[in-house]
Amino acid sequence: TRIEKAGYKHFMAKEIAEQPVVIADALKRYVQNGALHLPAEVDFTAVDRLTMVACGTASYACHVAKYWFEQIAGLPVEIDIASEFRYREPPLSPKQWALFVSQSGETADTLAALRYTRDKVAKIVAVVNVPTSSIAREADLALPIMAGIEVGVASTKAFSCQLTTLALLALKAAQDRGRLTPESLAQHLSDLAAIPGLMNHALALSTPIAAIAEELAEAQDVLFLGRGAMFPLALEGALKLKEISYIHAEGYASGELKHGPIALIDNRVPVIVLAPRDPLFEKTVSNMQEVMARHGKVLLISDAQGVAEAGSDCWKTITMPQVSDAFAPILYAIPAQLLAYHTAIAKGTDVDQPRNLAKSVTVE
Numbered sequence: 581t582r583i584e585k586a587g588y589k590h591f592m593a594k595e596i597a598e599q600p601v602v603i604a605d606a607l608k609r610y611v612q613n614g615a616l617h618l619p620a621e622v623d624f625t626a627v628d629r630l631t632m633v634a635c636g637t638a639s640y641a642c643h644v645a646k647y648w649f650e651q652i653a654g655l656p657v658e659i660d661i662a663s664e665f666r667y668r669e670p671p672l673s674p675k676q677w678a679l680f681v682s683q684s685g686e687t688a689d690t691l692a693a694l695r696y697t698r699d700k701v702a703k704i705v706a707v708v709n710v711p712t713s714s715i716a717r718e719a720d721l722a723l724p725i726m727a728g729i730e731v732g733v734a735s736t737k738a739f740s741c742q743l744t745t746l747a748l749l750a751l752k753a754a755q756d757r758g759r760l761t762p763e764s765l766a767q768h769l770s771d772l773a774a775i776p777g778l779m780n781h782a783l784a785l786s787t788p789i790a791a792i793a794e795e796l797a798e799a800q801d802v803l804f805l806g807r808g809a810m811f812p813l814a815l816e817g818a819l820k821l822k823e824i825s826y827i828h829a830e831g832y833a834s835g836e837l838k839h840g841p842i843a844l845i846d847n848r849v850p851v852i853v854l855a856p857r858d859p860l861f862e863k864t865v866s867n868m869q870e871v872m873a874r875h876g877k878v879l880l881i882s883d884a885q886g887v888a889e890a891g892s893d894c895w896k897t898i899t900m901p902q903v904s905d906a907f908a909p910i911l912y913a914i915p916a917q918l919l920a921y922h923t924a925i926a927k928g929t930d931v932d933q934p935r936n937l938a939k940s941v942t943v944e
């Protein structure tokens with residue numbers, strides 16, 4: 581099949597816009613008649629630990645999912661980037677599972693890491709976009725993320741579909757481990773079902789985000805901050821921005837700001853704070869105030885309540901729709917992606933084919 585831009589200027593823009601549809605596809609595949617519908621082999625009853633391995637954007641999806649597996653399912657998770665995992669000789673338990681996340685299913689380091697775990701773990705699970713890929717074929721079980729072909733080198737819809745699939749896996753783990761009442765499972769599933777519709781609202785923020793990006797394009801360095809599951813999203817936001825706009829960006833856990841990056845803050849450094857009005861909001865706001873006290877330019881991305889409570893002294897704000905606390909990272913991927921996209925457009929870089937990067941890295 582020939583993939584076209586379908587009226588969009590770039591594949592990346594098209595793939596960002598497709599997210600409500602492809603996330604709904606993933607939910608349709610793995611949720612049926614109001615219940616989780618995963619292959620029978622996905623039974624976490626006897627699993628004592630999960631090791632997740634990936635590269636790049638896929639590894640940040642793992643870091644978000646760790647919050648879900650640990651908080652909702654009480655299942656300990658450790659994560660490694662594949663290039664480190666494969667040589668570290670990590671001890672593995674025969675009761676644990678190893679989970680490999682890869683859009684292409686062909687990343688050499690991730691494939692080598694998978695091979696390292698063979699015969700050392702109870703099950704090797706692949707969460708992939710390409711169901712015929714090497715990683716899918718070599719795993720005991722492959723779960724497709726349903727994103728459809730992704731052409732833009734900077735991953736967007738694959739990331740949110742990885743998150744959606746991993747969220748459903750975490751719910752299955754919670755169910756198998758007796759951590760979820762039927763009511764709270766139903767609540768989580770309805771929270772996930774709401775995401776595609778909320779994403780349509782978030783996509784409508786493209787124009788105001790483009791206006792902010794015009795100014796962001798002037799920056800030399802940008803910091804992204806988040807707490808809880810928004811921390812790995814801050815890492816992903818920074819990765820997206822540096823990949824396609826070539827602006828130096830770093831993601832940090834909000835609470836870690838004072839242990840180093842605060843030294844960078846002055847009135848030329850935009851600080852992008854990803855902070856829905858959740859139970860951690862006030863902590864993040866106090867970190868944000870430390871930035872503003874040093875004349876940092878804060879862009880607060882929050883919901884209406886968060887912006888009303890803390891947005892007044894910010895450089896800019898983006899008001900997102902209200903979303904469940906647990907699954908906010910899936911929705912907040914949209915403004916992170918749109919900021920990177922529009923900043924790259926403002927700088928005139930090649931959005932779909934950024935310099936020095938490849939869509940799939942099949943060499944070590």
Ligand code: G6P
Binds near residue numbers: 683687734938
């Ligand atoms: C490359 C791409 C990234 C991607 C990473 C992992 O570096 O440019 O966008 O996140 O590989 O790729 P995978 O196909 O394994 O998810």
